[in-house]
Amino acid sequence: MIRKIPGKVWLEVGALVFEVTVPFTLTEKLPAPGQVLRLPICLWIQEGVPELFGFADEESRDTFRLLASLSGVGPRLALNILALFRPEELEEAVRSEDVEALSRVPGIGPRRAEKLCVELRGRLALRKKDRPRPPLYEEALRILRHLGFPVTEAEKALSEVYTGEEDLDALLREALKRLSPV
Numbered sequence: 001m002i003r004k005i006p007g008k009v010w011l012e013v014g015a016l017v018f019e020v021t022v023p024f025t026l027t028e029k030l031p032a033p034g035q036v037l038r039l040p041i042c043l044w045i046q047e048g049v050p051e052l053f054g055f056a057d058e059e060s061r062d063t064f065r066l067l068a069s070l071s072g073v074g075p076r077l078a079l080n081i082l083a084l085f086r087p088e089e090l091e092e093a094v095r096s097e098d099v100e101a102l103s104r105v106p107g108i109g110p111r112r113a114e115k116l117c118v119e120l121r122g123r124l125a126l127r128k129k130d131r132p133r134p135p136l137y138e139e140a141l142r143i144l145r146h147l148g149f150p151v152t153e154a155e156k157a158l159s160e161v162y163t164g165e166e167d168l169d170a171l172l173r174e175a176l177k178r179l180s181p182v
């Protein structure tokens with residue numbers, strides 16, 4: 001890295017220097033100019049203009065791609081979101097529908113925060129399917145399937161209620177509330 005200012009870094013790669021946009025909060029954590037820096041990068045091309053975005057880790061980069069692909073979000077707002085939330089904090093805010101927390105992001109009001117919760121909930125659940133799940137979650141899923149619930153419905157209900165802090169009985173009780181008609 002040859003230079004940094006809040007929200008931007010310039011990386012020297014061979015004879016080339018690349019300007020990379022990063023979350024403001026990441027800039028302060030980066031080493032001083034002149035030191036070696038490795039950043040996961042996302043190339044974003046909008047209206048024929050390429051732009052590089054850099055992140056602290058691959059999970060942040062993947063979350064950026066997901067956010068930026070949403071209607072009405074784009075790369076700038078996605079970067080603002082990641083400046084305030086780590087990916088796991090964003091997932092928690094979406095799962096708990098914390099509209100107030102999401103509204104703290106510049107450019108997001110209460111209405112847009114609600115819309116983000118709705119749009120992200122399903123996409124984050126799909127992304128989580130690729131990750132290994134805790135034994136408690138797997139046991140609850142096995143029980144729900146044994147009770148005759150379809151896998152997709154059981155997984156959806158569990159993903160909406162699982163926090164990792166409940167015991168098996170509480171997890172099943174909450175999932176069954178979502179699966180059973182009132």
